[in-house]
Amino acid sequence: MMMMMMMMMMMMMMMMMMMMMMMMMMMMMMMMMMMMMMMMMMMMMMMMMMMMMMMMMMMMMMMMMMMMMMMMMMMMMMMMMMMMMMMMMMMMMMMMMMMMMMMMMMMMMMMMMMMMMMMMMMMMMMMMMMMMMMMMMMMMMMMMMMMMMMMMMMMMMMMMMMMMMMMMMMMMMMMMMMMMMMMMMMMMMMMMMMMMMMMMMMMMMMMMNDDDDDDDDDVMMMR
Numbered sequence: 097m098m099m100m101m102m103m104m105m106m107m108m109m110m111m112m113m114m115m116m117m118m119m120m121m122m123m124m125m126m127m128m129m130m131m132m133m134m135m136m137m138m139m140m141m142m143m144m145m146m147m148m149m150m151m152m153m154m155m156m157m158m159m160m161m162m163m164m165m166m167m168m169m170m171m172m173m174m175m176m177m178m179m180m181m182m183m184m185m186m187m188m189m190m191m192m193m194m195m196m197m198m199m200m201m202m203m204m205m206m207m208m209m210m211m212m213m214m215m216m217m218m219m220m221m222m223m224m225m226m227m228m229m230m231m232m233m234m235m236m237m238m239m240m241m242m243m244m245m246m247m248m249m250m251m252m253m254m255m256m257m258m259m260m261m262m263m264m265m266m267m268m269m270m271m272m273m274m275m276m277m278m279m280m281m282m283m284m285m286m287m288m289m290m291m292m293m294m295m296m297m298m299m300m301m302m303m304m305n306d307d308d309d310d311d312d313d314d315v316m317m318m319r
C-alpha cells in the first residue's frame with residue numbers, strides 16, 4: 097500500500113512537473129511572440145523615423161539649395177548693379193569731361209539744333225496748313241459738284257416733265273383739231289346735201305312749172 101501511494105505520488109508529481117513545464121513553455125512562447133511583435137513595431141517605427149528624417153533632410157537640403165541660389169542671384173544682381181553703377185559713373189565722368197571740353201561747341205550745336213527744330217516745326221506747320229486747306233478745298237469742290245449734279249438732275253427732271261406736258265398738249269391739240277376737222281367736214285357735207293336738195297327741188301319746180309307760154313318763150317328764144 098505504501099508503495100502504491102508512493103507511486104501515485106510520484107506520478108502526480110510527474111504530472112505536475114509536466115504541466116508546469118508545459119506552462120512554462122507556453123509562457124515562453126508568448127513572450128517570444130510579444131518580443132517579436134515589439135521588435136517589429138520598433139523596426140517599423142525606426143523605419144518611419146528614418147524616412148521622416150530623410151524627408152526632412154531632403155527638404156532642408158532643398159531649402160538650402162534654394163537659399164543658396166537666391167543668395168547667388170542676389171549676389172549676381174548686386175554685382176551687376178555695381179557694375180552698372182560703375183559704368184554709369186564712368187559715363188558721367190566722361191560726359192562731364194566732354195562737357196567741360198566742348199561746352200562752347202555744344203552750345204553752338206544746341207543753338208543750331210534749336211534753330212533747325214524751329215524751322216522744321218514751322219515747315220511742318222505750314223505743310224499741315226496747306227494740307228488742311230487742300231482738304232477743305234477738296235471738300236468744297238466735292239460739295240459743289242454734288243450740288244451741281246443735283247441741280248442737273250433736277251433740271252433734267254423738269255425738262256422731262258415739260259416735255260411730257262408739251263406732248264400732252266400737242267396731243268390734245270391734235271385731237272381738237274381732228275374734231276374740228278370732222279365737224280367741218282360734217283358741216284360741209286350737210287351743206288352739200290342741202291344744196292343738192294335745193295337744187296333738186298328747184299329742178300322739180302322748174303319741171304313742174306311747164307306750160308304753153310314756156311313753149312313760146314322757147315320759141316322766142318329760138319328766134
